[in-house]
Amino acid sequence: MTPQPPPGDSALSIPRLLDWLDHRTGYRRLLRLALVESIPGGAKWRYVWGSTLTFAIVVQFITGIALWAAYSPNAQGAWESVYYIENVMAGGWMLRGIHHYMAHATMVLLVLHLMQVVVAGAYKAPREVNFWFGVALLHLVLGLLLTGYLLPWDQKGYWATKVTTSIASITPLIGPALQEVLVGGPDYGHLTLTRFFALHAGILPGALIALIAAHVYLFRRHGVTTGGLRAQMDGSGPGDAVEGEEGGDPDAAPTRVSTGQFWPDQALRDAVACLAVMAAVLYLVIRSGGAPLGAPADASEPFAAARPEWYFMFLFQWLKYFPAGTEIIGALVIPGVVVTLVALMPFAGKWRLGHRFNLGFTGAVLAGIGLLTLQAYIQDGADPDFVAAHEAAEADAARAAELAAGPDGIPPTGALTLLRNDPLTQGPRLFAERCASCHSYDGHDGLGGELAEAPTAADLAGFASREWLAGLLDPDRVATPEYFGGTAFARGRMVRMVQSRLAGLDDAGRADLAKVVKALSAEAALPHQAEADEAERAEIAEGAELLSAEGIGCTECHEWRGTVERSLGPVLTGFGSREWLEAFIRDASHPRFYGERNDRMPAFGPDEILSEVEIGLLVGWLRGGGVGGHSVTAEGLELVRHAAQP
């Protein structure tokens, strides 16, 4: 695009270039129309809200398109790509963080904008249509927030969105079809994501641009609302390419008292306000280090912390008050009536007390929403089950991220595979479902829940560790419910031996016993005890000899390194090792363990109560380590412990 120099003048200069451009495009007129706007009463800070809202939406477009360039909407790739953006890509955490918190800011700004419009009476003639555009914009933004919540495909978004699509399905007549079209089939899957993504990144933003264009155009046509003492409607967004043609509009003229200009007085205020919004959002982003990402979505995994974001909490709470059969009233009818009443405000406003009515109505609705929101958070905060579920969700999320960052990375089958094969994730769950009817784990059911009944078998937290074994061989503890108290062995030979023979040990004997404990525990080769085992090899070797020493005499009943006098109890060679423990869980009635003296411990292997994989996962967790040779980091262990705390 080189300019054609006019004949007789070959000099090129910027003004000439701009002249040329203006001649070809008429951009100056456009710019003038965009920027030259008189503002009655002069530029004001309270006119900035509309501009900040436009700014927030522009930020969402910028960050949204950048996210789009890295996001993959499919059931085995959505969480994974979001994880990748958040944790691996340079600047990804900030990009997601801005998109996340600016969405919240948009919601706040929208409500402020709406309140201002209502208070100023800016919905009245001739601005009715623009008010309706505004109401429609509010719905588009809500739609964007809703669809965006599912896209990371984490447990939180997945279960919260299930509630939303369930509500869609109760719409009269078209409900089930609507749900199926939205979800893309009978179940959530690939197509749910592709559809929500098309809505979130295509359909809704497209409609948003069109409506904002129309909204700003109509606003420029009517000018700001000057309402006497009342607060006034806000200023427009600067430089939207859409406005312009109707700059010298006839019906705008009467409302204009030319006392101020948009450019540059109001523009400066608007820009400063936008900067302030951005600063607030950045503060939130940096404080939280990005945007939250839960554990990957799993239809087979309970998620008791399913909650929408704060701006939809009131609806969530609201639904609690509609018992069977009345859900449709709460979910569709009443919200529909409220929105209709809002849309009718311009007409209600004509009535003598109409404006007051509108003010009161808006105030009441907002107060109700505020109250419901508050109530939702108060109820959740006071519900120990929710608090525990919330903490467990956070622990799962951290664990998923840790596994994804692990040496094996994320397989093509998705991050769920990692969690499903992770002993630290699955172990406690299997324990709670399959073991906790008899055993406890540190006094709870493995997941931190209370036990339904008093445990009848040993507490398995730290099984085969030095501490656990020291307790087992402690005359005061062996017969408590922590060990054999609840079992048929409570009055058995083992308990008698500990309570009589070991109780009688002198100081030297007790020192020997401590070495025996170390030797036995070393058999388990527990990952978290590896350092101590390595450091105290000499003592462990000594302890191994002392197992058969007089006064201790384990080998009278237990086989140890091939020797035993009369095998009555479990073999101690390899005690607590992965192989030993797996075999024990498979079948405790095997002669290697309790034989026919076994007391109620099911044959998990032969009876297929647990699969081989499940036994491996359970054992991996009980031993505090990973499956397949990976030991789990101390940090990971900490997470699980944290998740397990009541």
Place this chain on the structure above:
Amino acid sequence: MNRKRQVADEPLVVEEGSAEPGSAPRRGFLAGIGAVAAAGLALVAPLWSGVRVALDPLGRSSGEADLIPVAKLAAIPDDGIPHKFRVVTDRVDAWNTHRQLPVGAVYLRRSGDSVEALNVVCPHAGCFVNVAADRSRFVCPCHKSSFDLSGAVNDPASPSPRDMDTLDVEIRGDDVWVRFQNFLPGRAEKEPVA
């Protein structure tokens, strides 16, 4: 470049000429109809195919739900308390076929040799129902619907419009087979999701 511009400008002039007052209004009207009709016709195929694809899921039925082996009988403690089991089966998800994927979960409750199965999904709005800590009832973590251990609503304030969804169970040898199905939420009758 200049020539090009001129060429582009010219038809504009011609068009303005044709619309000038004096030419037959009838002709203008017909031309208008023609323009709208032609443009509309040009959009039929893209719109039709777009809508077709958007509505494609409606035509696809997942068919009758099959019985799926979910657990060994011995794995369900005979204690009258519901125990949670994952349902693992093959699943077609649009363009992928997954072998042995966990697709949901059920509560199995055994008394003697009979087993009852409940879908874990809340009939209110689809959350995953939990067994309460004291194991005396089910409670939904979302809007607090409450069900007794057989799955029946046991608190009139519950938002759930129906009892938890029972599933067909068959015991074949040591195996417990369940006809795993999801049902439409939010209505009093149990209607399977197509």
